[in-house]
Amino acid sequence: MSDSPEQLAEFRDEVRNFFATDYPQSVREKIARGQRLEKADQILSQQALNAKGWFGVGWPKEDGGTGWSAVERYIFDQELDLAGAAPIIPMSVIYIGPIVCAFGTPEQKARWLSGILESRDFWAQGYSEPESGSDLASLRLSAVRDGDDYIINGAKIWTSGAHWANWIFCLARTSKEARKQDGISMICVPMDQPGVTVHPIPLIDGSAELNRVEFDNVRVPAEFRIGDEGRGWYYANVLLKNERLSYAHIGAKRRDIERLRARLAQWNESGEKAALVHKLASIEAKLDVIETAILRVLGTDMEMSTAAFLKIACTECAQAITALAVDIAGPARAAMPDRSLADWDKIAPLVPPACAIAPQSYFFERAQTIYGGSTEIQKNIMWRAISG
Numbered sequence: 001m002s003d004s005p006e007q008l009a010e011f012r013d014e015v016r017n018f019f020a021t022d023y024p025q026s027v028r029e030k031i032a033r034g035q036r037l038e039k040a041d042q043i044l045s046q047q048a049l050n051a052k053g054w055f056g057v058g059w060p061k062e063d064g065g066t067g068w069s070a071v072e073r074y075i076f077d078q079e080l081d082l083a084g085a086a087p088i089i090p091m092s093v094i095y096i097g098p099i100v101c102a103f104g105t106p107e108q109k110a111r112w113l114s115g116i117l118e119s120r121d122f123w124a125q126g127y128s129e130p131e132s133g134s135d136l137a138s139l140r141l142s143a144v145r146d147g148d149d150y151i152i153n154g155a156k157i158w159t160s161g162a163h164w165a166n167w168i169f170c171l172a173r174t175s176k177e178a179r180k181q182d183g184i185s186m187i188c189v190p191m192d193q194p195g196v197t198v199h200p201i202p203l204i205d206g207s208a209e210l211n212r213v214e215f216d217n218v219r220v221p222a223e224f225r226i227g228d229e230g231r232g233w234y235y236a237n238v239l240l241k242n243e244r245l246s247y248a249h250i251g252a253k254r255r256d257i258e259r260l261r262a263r264l265a266q267w268n269e270s271g272e273k274a275a276l277v278h279k280l281a282s283i284e285a286k287l288d289v290i291e292t293a294i295l296r297v298l299g300t301d302m303e304m305s306t307a308a309f310l311k312i313a314c315t316e317c318a319q320a321i322t323a324l325a326v327d328i329a330g331p332a333r334a335a336m337p338d339r340s341l342a343d344w345d346k347i348a349p350l351v352p353p354a355c356a357i358a359p360q361s362y363f364f365e366r367a368q369t370i371y372g373g374s375t376e377i378q379k380n381i382m383w384r385a386i387s388g
Contacts, residue, residue: 019083070299081251126170143172162211305385308378315368329355
């Protein structure tokens with residue numbers, strides 16, 4: 001498809017109609033109620049997208065992907081968010097999938113890509129480690145070669161979705177080099193392999209999607225290493241550019257802004273309302289600038305410094321939206337019901353669900369400027385690019 005305005009308009013209408021008619025409405029309804037999704041809900045969502053041929057976003061068509069242009073992908077992401085559908089869990093499709101497509105062997109593609117598309121396999125990302133902070137290159141998870149296998153020891157932490165995953169892709173140290181970014185390899189590990197243990201980490205917002213994953217003499221075939229030994233840092237940086245743009249969610253931010261505007265329209269306190277309306281307008285103006293910047297780099301070989309700038313801008317914008325939602329919620333923000341319950345929104349009938357969700361969303365979004373590369377690290381990347 002060319003990116004002519006007429007064809008793009010037709011594509012947008014097709015995507016919008018899909019979410020209105022063919023997408024599982026039970027998932028949309030659950031999200032609209034503010035209820036947390038279970039793994040079965042995610043599978044239902046993914047299978048609907050895959051049946052349409054729309055799950056392998058960012059993948060080449062020959063590998064089972066959509067083959068979309070950058071603009072088509074952007075339209076799809078926007079409409080998914082605006083429809084209130086389940087966000088695509090990025091670890092399988094957006095992170096490791098394109099890496100396998102680009103650098104995997106034919107055998108690895110056959111082993112892993114169909115499992116992702118058919119929702120038989122869920123993946124976790126093994127990057128961060130205890131005591132490493134934001135210095136990813138200081139990782140200590142070791143992978144020692146033993147014949148045709150690697151023996152893996154160490155731990156990963158803040159591992160999203162590891163309790164659902166049956167595979168994890170890890171950055172592991174396969175040799176010690178003078179430069180700490182060298183000697184790192186990307187190795188995929190089955191989560192049911194003997195020696196792999198998952199420890200859930202409960203969060204302040206009541207969820208438990210993060211984990212610590214320990215590896216105790218875990219034996220993994222060397223054929224599960226992606227690409228060349230010692231080139232993991234390069235593959236990781238290719239992946240990180242996808243990861244940092246995956247935080248954009250412009251459609252979701254615009255949807256949330258409209259919901260806040262509707263709630264503000266019901267306010268009577270004119271003085272405080274005026275201040276909140278000003279805050280909302282300021283956030284919306286910043287979002288317009290962010291979207292313009294993203295549209296300018298769509299389809300380009302984006303520099304890491306540009307990805308770093310957009311990651312900071314998008315995550316800080318998300319935090320500003322949730323902070324304003326807490327302000328608008330007023331006294332109702334004190335409610336913290338258990339959203340895993342099917343009837344959670346009936347527990348406190350005097351508290352609108354949107355107000356009850358506000359503080360939990362606020363707490364969750366505090367982490368956005370930490371995970372995926374902290375804001376401080378992103379500023380370092382930008383400074384190195386500016387200073388040459």
